[in-house]
Amino acid sequence: MLLLLAMALFGLGLVGVIVRRNLLVMLMCMELMLNGVNLSLVTFAQQTGTAAGAVLVFLTFVVAAAEIAIAIPIVLVLVHQRRTLDADAYTDLNG
Amino acid sequence: MVATLNALLADLDTALLFIFALSAFVGAALMLVLRHPMQVAMALISTMVFLGGIYGLLGVHFIAAFQVLIYVSAVMVFMVYVIMLLDVRDVSFKRRFSQWLVPGVAGGVLLVGALGYGLWFGVDRIATTTVSFGLAQFAAAFLSEYWFQFELTSVLLVAAVVAALAVIKGSRRRDRG
Numbered sequence: 001m002l003l004l005l006a007m008a009l010f011g012l013g014l015v016g017v018i019v020r021r022n023l024l025v026m027l028m029c030m031e032l033m034l035n036g037v038n039l040s041l042v043t044f045a046q047q048t049g050t051a052a053g054a055v056l057v058f059l060t061f062v063v064a065a066a067e068i069a070i071a072i073p074i075v076l077v078l079v080h081q082r083r084t085l086d087a088d089a090y091t092d093l094n095g
Numbered sequence: 096m097v098a099t100l101n102a103l104l105a106d107l108d109t110a111l112l113f114i115f116a117l118s119a120f121v122g123a124a125l126m127l128v129l130r131h132p133m134q135v136a137m138a139l140i141s142t143m144v145f146l147g148g149i150y151g152l153l154g155v156h157f158i159a160a161f162q163v164l165i166y167v168s169a170v171m172v173f174m175v176y177v178i179m180l181l182d183v184r185d186v187s188f189k190r191r192f193s194q195w196l197v198p199g200v201a202g203g204v205l206l207v208g209a210l211g212y213g214l215w216f217g218v219d220r221i222a223t224t225t226v227s228f229g230l231a232q233f234a235a236a237f238l239s240e241y242w243f244q245f246e247l248t249s250v251l252l253v254a255a256v257v258a259a260l261a262v263i264k265g266s267r268r269r270d271r272g
Contacts, residue, residue, distance in 0.1 A: 001112075001113075001116060002112075002116065002149065002153075003214055004211065004214060005116045005119065005120060007207060007210045007211060007214060008120055008123070008207065009119070009120070009123050009142075010210075011203050011206055011207035011210070012123045012124060012126070012127060012203075013123070014203055014206065015127065015199055015200055015202075015203035016126055016127050018193075018195050018198075018199030018202070018203070019127065019192050019193060019195060019196050019199040019200065020127070020191060020192065020193065021186075021190060021191065021192065021193045022132055022188070022191075024132045024135075024174070024177065024178055024181070025126075025132055025135050027174070028126065028132075028135055028136060028139050028174065029126065029127075031139060031166075031170065031171075031174075032123055032126060032139060032142065035142065035143060035146055035166070038146075038162075039146060039149070042150055042153060042155055042158060043153075045155070046153050046154070046155070051232055051233045051236035051237070052236070052241075054155060054157075054158060054233050055233070055236060055237050055241045055244070057158055058158075058161070058237070059244060059248055061161060061165045061166070062248040062251060062252060063248075063251065064165075064166070064170060065165060065169065065170060065252070065255075066251050066252055066254075066255035067255075068170050068173060068174070069255045069256065069259050070255050070258050070259055070262070072173065072174075072177050072259075073259045073262040073263050074262055075177070075181075076177070076180075076181070076263075077262055077263070077265075077266040079181050079183065080266065081266075083183060083185075084183060084185045084186070085132075085181065085183055085185055086185055086186050087193065088193060
């Protein structure tokens with residue numbers, strides 16, 4: 001059941017990143033995807049009785065903190081220049 | 096008496112696990128449909144707290160503590176602070192969804208369907224043991240076996256700090272020039 005929940009959280013987060021327009025909401029949906037992966041790691045660690053999954057969850061916490069620490073300044077700079085949180089306003093950024 | 100109490104507690108554990116899982120799922124689903132970013136942040140925070148409860152019920156108390164400490168109190172407080180800082184009323188508040196709504200939902204349903212199919216028919220192949228591990232075993236594995244990865248995360252954190260400073264500095268220089 002927990003693996004199903006982890007899968008649902010990851011899927012909902014992925015759909016949210018694709019579907020929503022607001023930059024901050026997209027960031028939060030990415031956090032939701034990380035949470036789903038964390039839940040699956042903890043479930044696997046419990047099922048196999050090894051500590052490797054828990055160690056990986058710790059590393060994921062650090063990655064999430066680093067991701068937010070970089071993403072928020074980028075969003076701040078973008079909003080400072082265009083005064084909007086709409087992702088469609090930044091289509092000139094694609095390659 | 097003790098046996099019935101223990102059975103009752105085990106039932107309570109299972110019921111709580113189910114309730115927490117359902118609440119986390121509802122919070123995650125609400126994140127897709129709520130309009131204001133602050134409401135989305137509140138839904139995400141509730142999902143994270145319920146996930147922390149699930150970790151606690153599973154017996155990994157230290158991960159439950161770190162879930163609440165790092166995710167809810169560090170990452171999400173930062174997020175809520177930025178939402179309050181950037182209270183720009185723009186088109187993304189009125190129109191929630193981008194033009195990718197239909198393909199995004201279709202792709203998500205396909206992915207979840209494929210994953211669910213694999214999970215439903217392949218879950219028996221995962222060897223399950225009831226052996227649980229405590230903080231002592233985790234700490235020993237963390238600092239003796241995985242010390243290199245631990246050091247790599249500190250390098251990652253330093254790189255993140257430098258990158259954040261570079262983003263802010265670069266934008267300031269562009270403003271001046």
